[in-house]
Every structure is written in structure tokens, then in C-alpha cells.
Amino acid sequence: MQKIKVMTIFGTRPEAIKMAPVIKKLCETPEIKPITVITAQHREMLDQVLDLFQIQPDYDLDIMKSGQSLTEITVKVLQGLERVLAETGPDIVLVHGDTSTTFAASLASFYQKVRIAHVEAGLRTNNKYSPFPEEMNRHLTAVLADLHFAPTEKSRENLEKENIPADRIFVTGNTVIDALLETVDADYIFQNKELKDIDFDNRKVLLLTSHRRENIGEPMKNIFEAALKIIRDNPDTELIFPVHRNPEVRKLAFSILGGIERVHLIEPLDYQPFANLMARSYLVMTDSGGIQEEAPGLGKPVIVLRDTTERPEAVEAGTVKLAGTDAGLIYDTVRELITDEEAYKKMANAVNPYGDGKAAGRIVQRLLFEFGLSDNPGREFGR
Ligand code: UD1
Numbered sequence: 001m002q003k004i005k006v007m008t009i010f011g012t013r014p015e016a017i018k019m020a021p022v023i024k025k026l027c028e029t030p031e032i033k034p035i036t037v038i039t040a041q042h043r044e045m046l047d048q049v050l051d052l053f054q055i056q057p058d059y060d061l062d063i064m065k066s067g068q069s070l071t072e073i074t075v076k077v078l079q080g081l082e083r084v085l086a087e088t089g090p091d092i093v094l095v096h097g098d099t100s101t102t103f104a105a106s107l108a109s110f111y112q113k114v115r116i117a118h119v120e121a122g123l124r125t126n127n128k129y130s131p132f133p134e135e136m137n138r139h140l141t142a143v144l145a146d147l148h149f150a151p152t153e154k155s156r157e158n159l160e161k162e163n164i165p166a167d168r169i170f171v172t173g174n175t176v177i178d179a180l181l182e183t184v185d186a187d188y189i190f191q192n193k194e195l196k197d198i199d200f201d202n203r204k205v206l207l208l209t210s211h212r213r214e215n216i217g218e219p220m221k222n223i224f225e226a227a228l229k230i231i232r233d234n235p236d237t238e239l240i241f242p243v244h245r246n247p248e249v250r251k252l253a254f255s256i257l258g259g260i261e262r263v264h265l266i267e268p269l270d271y272q273p274f275a276n277l278m279a280r281s282y283l284v285m286t287d288s289g290g291i292q293e294e295a296p297g298l299g300k301p302v303i304v305l306r307d308t309t310e311r312p313e314a315v316e317a318g319t320v321k322l323a324g325t326d327a328g329l330i331y332d333t334v335r336e337l338i339t340d341e342e343a344y345k346k347m348a349n350a351v352n353p354y355g356d357g358k359a360a361g362r363i364v365q366r367l368l369f370e371f372g373l374s375d376n377p378g379r380e381f382g383r
């Protein structure tokens, strides 16, 4: 049988988590020959996801360097992929989301006239610099892509407004929910000593993550100072912050929150302990994109430490609040949830506007249909 060659290209932790369910499905599909390429824009944070989901890349560009610039990432990905694409001749390339790997991989594929399918397409803030550079990475990828796998109806609408033909958009749900459902387990036991010792039943555990480029500097300082005051003023709370490996984030985090009682600055967690930590936390404070999608599914209120979000669905459902990066506003928003049980209950509803755990299956089915290998066009998420 003539198989279609489907190449998946990704480089960072969240792309790997969200592409893992798709790669699994591609590998299970007899009509498809999967080719997995990592740019390794991230290294340790990517490798732990590959280990967890047992993904063995066919090509590893190994581009990461400490304190890398956006230009360095873009140039190295473009150069590295030229040879890989020429050597393997894929029928289609799958990219994910909005990182610099995503955009550069799309551009490299376009240069070789290879079709591009964009997974998690259509998220928009329509603010060029927020998030930076992700908003432009998404726009630029959309312009280059031939097929758009939008996670929600809202993302479909965004693409339609940009004149992407309706028949090039397919709503799948977000693959992050596929990964999450496979990973959270009520009986999970933490290996990390610090997490093992936390009394999740009797303490209010606040989970913090922050890494966005546009927050580095004053906004991130505000975030950490607000977190510090919250912990100091509320003796029944504990703060857990798995600190991203970006050296600038680490410097700020340790200078403000290092050595403080009931503050646990830990290394980035592997996905399995992290997902299970989310499930046991009281609330989540974050500027992450993926965590905004996961935590609502676990019934955890999310305070978003950004001025904009491209993920309005959970805000509308009432489980996510935008607090921005003003220390006072962050403090007041979190404080209310710690002290006002009614306010907490109102936000702590499990909702899943982002997916139903079947997104990867929809993507692969649609690929088969696109290549004439199946008559079944598939059914979209929510329809
Ligand atoms: C990148 C993405 C961002 C995504 C985030 C997920 C871009 C421009 N940014 O941001 O969209 O939300 O990943 O986490 O594509 N580092 C390590 N080890 C690692 C990973 C990172 O040491 O495993 C350090 C390196 O010093 C690296 C720095 O972190 O230079 C920044 O990594 P980079 O990928 O450039 O940016 P992120 O902030 O991680």
C-alpha cells in the first residue's frame, strides 16, 4: 500500500504535550508513515515529555542554546529543516500552535512546497505584541497553512474573519485534553520530596507558573511580589512554583521568592506530576496558554497573569479570570478566592470548552479524507 508521509515538527514542551496524542494516532494508522522531527528549541523540558509519551524522533535539530534570541531560533530551524525536508519528501507537515518553531517550520515547508496543516489554529488576541511573539507566529502560520485544525468554534470564526475558506478549517477540540485525560490519576503518588510532604487536604495550595517573554521585567516582578504578599498574609496557604528554565525568569523568581517560608520554588515538573499537581491544587496563577486550557477541565480556578487572552472560552464559562500584571489586582483577585468560599465555589466548576479527549482521532481521520484514503470526512468537535 502506498502510504502518505506525515511529518510532525515541534520544539517546545507544550507542543510536545499537545502533539503526543496525534503522533500516537498517526503511528496506529496503517495508511500513514509518520516522521517525527524535533527542533529542540527546548531541551530538558522537551525530552521529559518525549520520555513520558515514548516518542522517538527521527530527526533532532538540537538547536537550543542558553538565552537564545528569536532570530537564532528562527534561523536555525529554517536551516536545519531544509535538509530534512529535502531528504524525506513528506506529503504534509503538521505544526502546532504559536512558537517560533511553529512559524519557522511552516516557512521552511512552504519553501519546499510541502503542504502544511496547522494544529491549534485560529487563536487570536489581535494584539501584535501580546502574547509576544506568539500572536504573530499564529497569524504568519495561518497565512502559510493549507489546512487549519481549529480547537473551538471561536477559533474557526477567527480564521473565517481572515478569509480562510470554510472548507480548509476543521474544528477538532484541543489535543491537550486528550493528553490530560490520559495523565491525571487520583492515585498518583508524587516522587518529588517537597510535593510529597505537602498536606493538600488541609492547606490551600496555590500553583504558580510564569514564563511569557512580554512579562519578563517589571510585570513579572509585580506577579512575584503579589504572590509573596498573598503567602505572607494567609498562613493556611502554600505556593508551589515550578520555575521555567529561562535564566531571566529564574533570576527574578529566586530573588523575590527564594528562601521564603511556605514558598516552594522547584524545577519544572515532568508532565505527569504537573498535571496531577494541578488536579490537587486549590487554584492556579499562570501566564501559560496550555494551563488555561487544562485547569478548567479539572475544576480549578485560574487567575491569568496577562492583559489579554486568546482563550476566551473558559473566561466566559466563569472558571478563568484575567488579572493582568498589576500586583494589587492580582493580590485582590486571589485573596477573594482564598477567603470567600462562595466566590471560590462559583469559579471551581469543571468545564471543558476546549475538548473532549478525541481531538487527535479527528485530526488523523480528516487527514485520511484529505488524501482520498477514506470517504469519511469525520465529525467536528461540538457538532
Ligand atoms: C517558548 C515559546 C513560547 C512557549 C514556551 C513554552 C517562542 C518564542 N517561545 O518560550 O511560545 O509558550 O516556549 O514553555 O517560541 N531553557 C532551558 N531548557 C529547556 C527550555 C528552555 O534551559 O528545556 C532556557 C534556555 O536558556 C532558553 C530559554 O530557556 O534559551 C528560553 O527558551 P525559549 O524556547 O527561547 O523561550 P520560552 O520562554 O521557553
Ligand code: UDP
Residues within 6 Å of the ligand: 013, 014, 017, 176, 209, 211, 242, 267, 268, 269, 270, 271, 272, 274, 275, 287, 288, 289, 290, 291, 294
Ligand atoms: N507543564 C509541565 N510542567 C511544568 C509546568 C507546565 O509539564 O512544570 C505543562 C502544562 O501542564 C501544560 C504545558 O506544560 O501542558 C504548558 O507549557 P508552558 O506553560 O511552558 O507553555 P504555553 O502553554 O504557555 O505555551
